Amino acid sequence: MPFDVPESFAAQPGKPRHFGKDLAEAFQAEFLRQEKISIVEFFNIATWPGKREEFLEGNYASMELARGAGYDFLLVGQLAELRSDDELKLLTKVIDLSNNVTLWYGDTTVHSGKRDSNRELSKIFLERDRPDVFSFEEQVYSLAECTLRRLLYRFQK
Numbered sequence: 001m002p003f004d005v006p007e008s009f010a011a012q013p014g015k016p017r018h019f020g021k022d023l024a025e026a027f028q029a030e031f032l033r034q035e036k037i038s039i040v041e042f043f044n045i046a047t048w049p050g051k052r053e054e055f056l057e058g059n060y061a062s063m064e065l066a067r068g069a070g071y072d073f074l075l076v077g078q079l080a081e082l083r084s085d086d087e088l089k090l091l092t093k094v095i096d097l098s099n100n101v102t103l104w105y106g107d108t109t110v111h112s113g114k115r116d117s118n119r120e121l122s123k124i125f126l127e128r129d130r131p132d133v134f135s136f137e138e139q140v141y142s143l144a145e146c147t148l149r150r151l152l153y154r155f156q157k
Contacts, residue, residue: 001043001062003077003090004052022140023077023090030144036152043069052078059095067097080107087111088139092147104151110142 002020024042031040045065054061055078066074074097080089087109094104122129 001045001066001074001076003079004055005079006081019136020079023079023143024075026140026144027075027077027148030141030148034148034152041071043071055091055093059093063095063097063100072097073103088136088143090143090147092151094151104154106147106150108143108147108150110139110146112139 001024002018003023005018005020005023021044028040028042031037043066050061055076059074059076062074062076074095075092076095077090077092080091082088089107089109091107092105093102095101096103119129121127
């Protein structure tokens with residue numbers, strides 16, 4: 001399912017897509033790239049009331065929607081509120097829908113020096129200061145890769 005993101009990420013300027021969908025699709029692509037799981041589907045449902053709150057309270061609506069779509073397992077995620085301009089933190093869970101049990105929970109934080117680099121280069125006039133410069137694209141793929149490496153390691157034991 002599309003991951004839950006703060007409202008400020010929902011519609012980026014000049015980008016019609018939802019950042020939560022971008023995150024979920026990056027996870028799907030990384031699952032397929034790793035070739036550890038043969039079927040990984042993206043359940044494209046935008047949102048529902050209480051989505052953000054339910055992540056920490058049981059994911060009941062998510063589980064019901066996924067179960068109704070015929071899924072056995074569900075990966076849900078929530079992007080934490082931004083605390084700085086150089087990191088993203090993502091909370092994720094894998095839920096077994098037949099038993100209503102969370103099989104795995106993790107949080108992943110990725111860092112980028114792109115904004116710091118731009119800020120420093122602008123001080124010596126080598127670049128124009130761009131407060132809007134972030135490396136969200138790179139961080140999305142890092143979040144997916146790092147999270148799935150930890151998740152798959154957990155289940156290989």
